[in-house]
Amino acid sequence: MTILGIDILADWFRLSVVTVVLPKLIAAASVTIYVALLAFVGALVIAIPLLWAQRSHLPLIARPAVFLSDFIRSTPLLLQVYFYFFVLPQIGVMLPAIATGVLALSIHYGCYVSEAYRAGLEALPVGQRDAVIALGFSRFDAYRYIIVPQLIPFLIPALGNLLVSIFKETPLLASIAVTDIMFVAMQHGADHFQYIEPITLCGLIFLALSLATSFVIRVLENAASQTWLGRRNIRG
Amino acid sequence: MTILGIDILADWFRLSVVTVVLPKLIAAASVTIYVALLAFVGALVIAIPLLWAQRSHLPLIARPAVFLSDFIRSTPLLLQVYFYFFVLPQIGVMLPAIATGVLALSIHYGCYVSEAYRAGLEALPVGQRDAVIALGFSRFDAYRYIIVPQLIPFLIPALGNLLVSIFKETPLLASIAVTDIMFVAMQHGADHFQYIEPITLCGLIFLALSLATSFVIRVLENAASQTWLGRRNIRG
Amino acid sequence: AAETTLERIKRDGVVQVGFANEKPYSFKQPDGSLAGVDYELARAAFAKLGVPKVEGVAVKFSALIPGLKAGHFDAIAAGLFIRPSRCAEIAFAEPHIQIADAVTVRKGNPKNIHSYDDVLKNPDIKIGTQQGSASRKDFERLGIPESQLVSFQDFPEVFFALKSGRVDLTTSTIFAANETVAADGGTSVERAAPFTLPVFDGKPSINYLGFGFRPDDQDLVAQFNDALRSIKGTPEYDAILAKYAITAADIPSPDVKLADICKE
Amino acid sequence: MADQIASPIISFRAVTKKFGGTTVLANLDLDVVQNENLTLIGPSGSGKSTILRILMTLENVQAGGVTVDGEALWVDQGPDKLSQQAAAAQTRAIRRKVGMVFQSFNLFPHMSALRNIAEAPIRVLRLSKDEAYDRAIELLKLVGLADKQNNFPIQLSGGQQQRVAIARALAMRPKILLFDEVTSALDPETVGEVLSVIRQLAKKHQFTTLMVTHHMGLAREISDRVCFLEGGRIIEQGSPVQIFESPANNRTKAFLRAILEA
Amino acid sequence: MADQIASPIISFRAVTKKFGGTTVLANLDLDVVQNENLTLIGPSGSGKSTILRILMTLENVQAGGVTVDGEALWVDQGPDKLSQQAAAAQTRAIRRKVGMVFQSFNLFPHMSALRNIAEAPIRVLRLSKDEAYDRAIELLKLVGLADKQNNFPIQLSGGQQQRVAIARALAMRPKILLFDEVTSALDPETVGEVLSVIRQLAKKHQFTTLMVTHHMGLAREISDRVCFLEGGRIIEQGSPVQIFESPANNRTKAFLRAILEA
Ligand SMILES: Nc1ncnc2c1ncn2[C@@H]1O[C@H](COP(=O)(O)OP(=O)(O)OP(=O)(O)O)[C@@H](O)[C@H]1O
Ligand SMILES: Nc1ncnc2c1ncn2[C@@H]1O[C@H](COP(=O)(O)OP(=O)(O)OP(=O)(O)O)[C@@H](O)[C@H]1O
């Protein structure tokens, strides 16, 4: 121990441990990224029929969809993961752990994505809808050429935040033995009784992931606004 | 098994098990509620100095505060829980598991609450600030009489959502053996080899908690709007 | 010098022990009180040391050793196996119980598992283990690949996975296996029988249970060993063993020394 | 300009329109003949926009009949029965004959001025891109914005945006043009740009127009007839001179006084 | 009403105000004497609001000096030096002499009309509640809203809200009143209510007022002097008759033509 505290740190955060753990963690990060991205895409897709069902005029379709979404959003993801992992096999559906994790995350976040879609549609000025009807666009053309292109820049930040949340919740899947980064870190801890280094490294890797995600979001936002939102500044 | 499926259900979801498990789970729910509410209050308090630091004009205060908040919000709560649990004792801070959990949740959600506060302040029409200056209010009086009263109704829904999130994340603390509802459910599963009923009941209890929270939020929103927002409808 | 753990617990009359809520070692009873053979033996021994009160701190199995080292409690009374890798981390008391492994499978043993050779022959067979459990080392020595091991963070999840068909077998002590089969009532799981246990270095695999302490607390370990030895054979001691169906055959002979078990 | 002998191109017969419990149009009768320029005036909430929105198929009606260019848009089913909307195909056909310019422009923010104008001709009328863009360029010239064709709405001033919106409505070659307070979202100085385009249109082209406006000068100059609405009823109507110089009704008088004083 | 011999109650000396790179006020000189009613007109962005906001201490200045009622609010530090603001205490003292009414009312939405008016006298002037509420009731009578004292802003029409805002400004008993387009957020019919309150005030009470408005009728009626601003400079000034009947400057002419035509 020295006054400067450097040695205290060195005691806690041993380079020898780092060199062993870091490669393992980086390899495991690929699982985390793979699961999170698949789940994100799944959520984007699931949200479409879900929103459609929730907005249906038929109560027989709308009510269950609304209830389902509320139920899923108000119970812990961990619980849902356990449910899919342990209970589904009892009715004969035996998905591998990773697939179960992706399914659970997709459904859970699909409910949030559908809320984001809904917010986007509601934020669209009513005048746009009036204009689309007044000009006689078909429903499909209206979505394709007028509504969706306007929603995308609106959705990017919200969806980006959800992606970050998915990354953050992927470690939960360690509890059903998905060998993601957190699983590997805790496994290393349990095998070698070295926890601080793997935990800290995990934190740094997550920070990096989230910085990367933010960066991509910003690039996409810029790209979207290049086309119309951002031209504001050229205004004469 | 019958065609109507009722017996299949009865086989899986045994009333005899429910009567044993439910009291245990309800008792454990008090731990979940206690931890979640404490953490919520903690987050509301922590957010104030955090926001103040983030908005400081001194980069030496603002930069670390912004970084800290970004870091905490972009790494998994589970990781932070482990960090406080394993690392704090090494610098001589030995908190019981429940206190560690409350601390981790408070700090994590404090960062989100401070974002909510910030959004509230930004949503306040600039004209309100102009009016307050033009009338010569002191800074403190302006916050006390004009700004905060207007923020409260705005904040209630956002803070309510954060409370629901805290409830949902409390089961994470089972991983540091806080004997919350999820911990008790799985323990019962191990002891009696009955898993499905406790897990399902857990889900229902969480649904009830979240419905109760939504109800309280709605009551508070109504109360807030009784005073001014809701009088809209009396308008002649 | 700073107060040692021994001095502190003697002064306070209270000691905290970590446990993983696993029968029959240490577990919470429905009324919230603690029971279990490790817990009750620890209480008897600590009473001898002049520490009348033993409080339990429940943790995940994998957090027992880190929790002890982090200071969340002063000793482990959780049916922890004495293993060389663990000896390097913590100080064990002399072993107080010896037990063999038992293997639990789904009812009817559908994959026909009667030895680890059967596991090696059929890569579809998955073994459920607990993160940080001692048996992983054994599987490694047997050459069972990682892909056949499924690790969970806690004991309840392992058996849930067995029940739901996520894994095909789990190893545990005979005690735990019996407890589980009894709790299940014979509807979904059973002990694999017959099952040929592996032999390492000419010795059948026997597990020794020991109480765990921080390495700095050698004085406490020495006094605890003395206390544990002194209560052996007393009526109180016999009553505790009997309560948990532990026989004389489960008590290691005095020739079995911690130092030998700790050797790689 | 109006030809009073022609059969009406727009006709409302005993139309009642409710929002929830409140009646917005009460048993309204209104005829507009081909090439007539009609201005609707009246206090806020009197139902002016609602009349236009019904023609644009943006709102439904509860009772009465609405006919556009000889085709029924809403068919009266007799007393105590809800009126029935025309079949989807006929509704679409009628909608093509009517164009509307909105108070808040409602341009598509993600498209250039040119694409804003050309998009509907391409997707709805199925014109070729070349044809649609040629038509759009011509219309931009008409509204004096030939040099702004690649600007996005956000790069245009309010008056310019509104002129693009007018061009967009014209690109569908409607027989009837509806204007709903097309200058009230503009600041006073830019109002002029839009008014001059409307004046020009009214002079050069033969359209049937229905206009809601607070600009009494414009109403006077271009309209053949002015209707004063209140509470979903036509209280008074007549030539601009008649209404503005010597209104018969007291409410009309009070309304005009308030407007002109302000 | 103006007394041209009196020393100015407001004086801008060579004031330059920039937002980032753009100069909003350029070397502006402006004097207003006690009890004068001055109207500022000019195109959007010409700096009218900025002048009012500087007086209200809502904006700072880069160069030049500003004096209010003999006390320096901004002190010129000579060329190439940034002007310096008065000490906090003096700024507060000056702020008490000036009241402002905003285009968007800026009432406190969570307070009744009465509390909106009484709150600042209680918290800032430290009046007793009784005194403050008495004063507020009197002012509500003055603006013709005695019966609305318990209404929240959302329960008031735009014109009523603006009248409460005027009463709120008056409750601080300012010597100078600033009005920034106080009618442009109102619909045409309700503009009248607010104008008549302002007319009354101007006639009955001796205030110094600085007003930005597009209502040329009002400007003509109540102001002693009209300044036409463009690009942060006073291009032309004079009596209302002079400015409106025979403007000398071409830009003023063009501006007035556009406004009056619309
Ligand atoms: N979607 C709607 N839901 C409920 N009420 C509506 C709706 N649209 C309009 N109204 C009501 O119908 C009445 C007539 O509205 P309309 O827009 O036709 O009036 P207007 O004469 O155009 O008024 P303004 O001059 O303010 O535009 C108003 O009282 C309005 O509040
Ligand atoms: N906070 C600000 N930041 C940057 N520029 C500003 C800000 N406030 C005003 N400006 C700019 O200063 C210039 C003058 O603004 P000001 O509001 O004084 O104009 P105005 O004459 O009141 O116009 P209007 O009639 O539109 O209200 C404008 O170009 C405006 O864009």
Ligand SMILES: [Mg+2]
């Ligand atoms: Mg309207």
Ligand SMILES: [Mg+2]
């Ligand atoms: Mg202005």
